[in-house]
Amino acid sequence: MTKLLKVHGSQNQFFILDQTVLKQPLSDAELKALTIKLTDPETGLLGGADGVLAISQSDHPGVLGKMRVINADGSEASMCGNGLRTVARYLSEKTGQDQFKVETMYTDLQVRRQPDFAPGVPAMAVEISPVKFAKEDLPFDNLGHERLLDTLVPEFVPGWKFSALAVPNPHLVTFIKQAELTSPVLGELGTYLNGTNPYFSDGVNVNYVVIRGENELFVRTFERGVGFTNACGTGMSASSLVFALTHPDLGHFNQPITVFNPGGMVKTILHNEDHKYWIELIGNATETHEVEIAEADLHHARVDQNAAKITETSEQAAYMSFVDQLPAIR
Numbered sequence: 001m002t003k004l005l006k007v008h009g010s011q012n013q014f015f016i017l018d019q020t021v022l023k024q025p026l027s028d029a030e031l032k033a034l035t036i037k038l039t040d041p042e043t044g045l046l047g048g049a050d051g052v053l054a055i056s057q058s059d060h061p062g063v064l065g066k067m068r069v070i071n072a073d074g075s076e077a078s079m080c081g082n083g084l085r086t087v088a089r090y091l092s093e094k095t096g097q098d099q100f101k102v103e104t105m106y107t108d109l110q111v112r113r114q115p116d117f118a119p120g121v122p123a124m125a126v127e128i129s130p131v132k133f134a135k136e137d138l139p140f141d142n143l144g145h146e147r148l149l150d151t152l153v154p155e156f157v158p159g160w161k162f163s164a165l166a167v168p169n170p171h172l173v174t175f176i177k178q179a180e181l182t183s184p185v186l187g188e189l190g191t192y193l194n195g196t197n198p199y200f201s202d203g204v205n206v207n208y209v210v211i212r213g214e215n216e217l218f219v220r221t222f223e224r225g226v227g228f229t230n231a232c233g234t235g236m237s238a239s240s241l242v243f244a245l246t247h248p249d250l251g252h253f254n255q256p257i258t259v260f261n262p263g264g265m266v267k268t269i270l271h272n273e274d275h276k277y278w279i280e281l282i283g284n285a286t287e288t289h290e291v292e293i294a295e296a297d298l299h300h301a302r303v304d305q306n307a308a309k310i311t312e313t314s315e316q317a318a319y320m321s322f323v324d325q326l327p328a329i330r
């Protein structure tokens, strides 16, 4: 039997699959098929998830493992901030190390264990980088701009300003009013830019941001390959940076920024070193269930609830106590 973990960062939910413990690692096609099946809210396990985080060995010196991010629709993302925290915790507990690097699609990222966010809520800090604004790095096209930074884009929503950045997965950030958080426009724009469209050929994660005060935001994200999620770690990191660049009176570098989201809260810290931006993302890394399943079932994307042995941890109860004491997160 093989063990999968059901995990979340701000209730952005994933299954962790450690390919290094399998007799035969899943091929890319098997991984895609398994992800689509496992994450489906109807046919998946435990109500599905937003993606699968697959861990394999890294051959980079001093790096403890490699993380691949497979979105619920089977597409692959270059990074996942909430997911990286949970993979970092898993590798930390597997190896007994508290500070190390994890390989991701484009770069090796620093991670480190943090004091618990709240009683029973383990936390990790992860590096989000590199950060790029050029249109080729997202990519986007046909907008008449080389980059978007608080730029009116009437093609998206008349009167709304947008910023575009890769961290390194692609993000759009727009500041909206609290009352607009429930507008149908949010889902319509996310769906449009992640379907066939002349602007973002590879799709884009769309972050709707409400400024709550000094160093304080609320972010709702429509994720590429998924749809609306409870939270997006790279999205909250990208939104924090755009906040400080466009509202320097309210958003500050080198100080914790509190970012509320529909699934909870994280902290971000913005850095500008040698003219390069990077962001520290700090938040929970919660393991809610262990799933024991036959390796053959993983290879054949058979995720029958009855054929898997599922054990719940006590961590979700602790996480919900933490969320319950947060100021309104909607």
Ligand SMILES: N[C@@H](CCC[C@H](N)C(=O)O)C(=O)O
Pocket: 012, 069, 071, 076, 077, 078, 079, 080, 081, 082, 083, 169, 170, 205, 223, 224, 225, 226, 229, 231, 232, 233, 234, 235
């Ligand atoms: N939820 C993630 C981002 C996952 C990838 C995203 N859907 C993409 O395709 O870029 C996060 O926490 O960063």
